[in-house]
Amino acid sequence: MPDHDGLNSVQLETYFALTEAAGLLQQAVERQLRAHGGLSYIQFHILARLDASEKPLTMTELADGVVYSRSGLTYQAGLLDQAGLIKRKSSPQDERATLVTITAAGRRRLRRVMPGHIEVAKTLLFDGLSDADVRTLGDIMSRVRDHIHQTSVRQSSRRRTTQ
Amino acid sequence: MPDHDGLNSVQLETYFALTEAAGLLQQAVERQLRAHGGLSYIQFHILARLDASEKPLTMTELADGVVYSRSGLTYQAGLLDQAGLIKRKSSPQDERATLVTITAAGRRRLRRVMPGHIEVAKTLLFDGLSDADVRTLGDIMSRVRDHIHQTSVRQSSRRRTTQ
DNA sequence: TATTGTTATACTCTATAACTATA
DNA sequence: TATAGTTATAGAGTATAACAATA
Numbered sequence: 001m002p003d004h005d006g007l008n009s010v011q012l013e014t015y016f017a018l019t020e021a022a023g024l025l026q027q028a029v030e031r032q033l034r035a036h037g038g039l040s041y042i043q044f045h046i047l048a049r050l051d052a053s054e055k056p057l058t059m060t061e062l063a064d065g066v067v068y069s070r071s072g073l074t075y076q077a078g079l080l081d082q083a084g085l086i087k088r089k090s091s092p093q094d095e096r097a098t099l100v101t102i103t104a105a106g107r108r109r110l111r112r113v114m115p116g117h118i119e120v121a122k123t124l125l126f127d128g129l130s131d132a133d134v135r136t137l138g139d140i141m142s143r144v145r146d147h148i149h150q151t152s153v154r155q156s157s158r159r160r161t162t163q
Numbered sequence: 164m165p166d167h168d169g170l171n172s173v174q175l176e177t178y179f180a181l182t183e184a185a186g187l188l189q190q191a192v193e194r195q196l197r198a199h200g201g202l203s204y205i206q207f208h209i210l211a212r213l214d215a216s217e218k219p220l221t222m223t224e225l226a227d228g229v230v231y232s233r234s235g236l237t238y239q240a241g242l243l244d245q246a247g248l249i250k251r252k253s254s255p256q257d258e259r260a261t262l263v264t265i266t267a268a269g270r271r272r273l274r275r276v277m278p279g280h281i282e283v284a285k286t287l288l289f290d291g292l293s294d295a296d297v298r299t300l301g302d303i304m305s306r307v308r309d310h311i312h313q314t315s316v317r318q319s320s321r322r323r324t325t326q
Numbered sequence: 327t328a329t330t331g332t333t334a335t336a337c338t339c340t341a342t343a344a345c346t347a348t349a
Numbered sequence: 350t351a352t353a354g355t356t357a358t359a360g361a362g363t364a365t366a367a368c369a370a371t372a
Binding site: 122127 | 178303307309
């Protein structure tokens with residue numbers, strides 16, 4: 001197999017196909033969320049995580065999911081708060097922490113965009129694949145995701161130690 | 164299989180695994196390009212396409228590859244031009260068009276970032292996969308990419324007809 | 327009249343560093 | 350002294366619309 005700077009041609013094609021397809025999917029999803037829900041993808045993600053959580057989440061817990069600077073999260077949470085989609089209050093246990101909860105309006109907004117969101121995924125991703133493909137893809141990408149989680153100790157979401 | 168708003172659970176897991184893994188990979192790649200080459204991913208992509216092309220490309224041809232507004236491309240091309248990595252001149256055939264070529268410095272910059280770029284892909288994506296996985300993933304994602312290309316008539320890269 | 331590309335402008339997002347307050 | 354979070358600020362990127370020039 002010919003090597004192009006360290007990747008063989010099968011790897012190179014796989015890499016390009018993955019990044020291009022995922023990028024196109026991502027853009028389509030963002031367009032839909034913006035158009036039908038007035039939400040950025042990150043805002044959607046924050047709402048979805050709060051909706052799935054039994055208990056309120058702190059800003060730090062939220063930041064751990066989104067690979068993100070803390071100020072960026074504060075900014076996005078500020079927008080969601082201002083729109084009445086989340087509520088923030090300081091934690092009774094640790095008064096440094098902020099507890100974030102999704103509001104009823106937040107859940108409504110989520111329910112409003114979900115069908116379109118799902119529709120994009122179905123149209124662009126699943127319509128072209130067999131059930132077996134979907135299972136295989138899910139298996140492979142789950143392993144990739146876990147591998148990346150183990151490998152890159154997501155430095156940007158973690159606070160620099162001191163300083 | 165239980166349906167969640169139109170996707171079964173296998174599809175949902177596949178969708179999440181794909182978007183999360185691809186997102187993490189993308190962020191890692193962007194960090195590397197920025198740190199080791201001072202390039203945004205789009206600038207890298209523009210350079211790579213010019214490098215691979217036998218002939219100069221017009222702005223329109225470049226915009227067709229990147230799903231992008233024309234003004235955004237002009238902005239990015241302006242930065243690359245200013246940095247001496249590309250050269251622009253108006254086409255002799257069609258004086259409305261701008262022909263873009265990569266400079267020697269542009270190729271050098273590309274060669275400089277390539278090893279690190281490849282390294283990220285290898286470490287995060289391929290280290291966790293067998294050769295068979297890579298072939299399978301490439302096959303599936305190529306079909307997804309082609310399917311998306313057929314489906315979404317990339318409206319944002321194409322100029323609105325009139326108006 | 328349509329198309330290529332640029333520019334002006336306004337807006338969104340992101341990161342860094344400084345800061346407050348609590349542990 | 351370290352941690353949680355916010356804020357101030359500055360910069361990068363993006364899109365829209367208006368524009369000039371050519372086909």
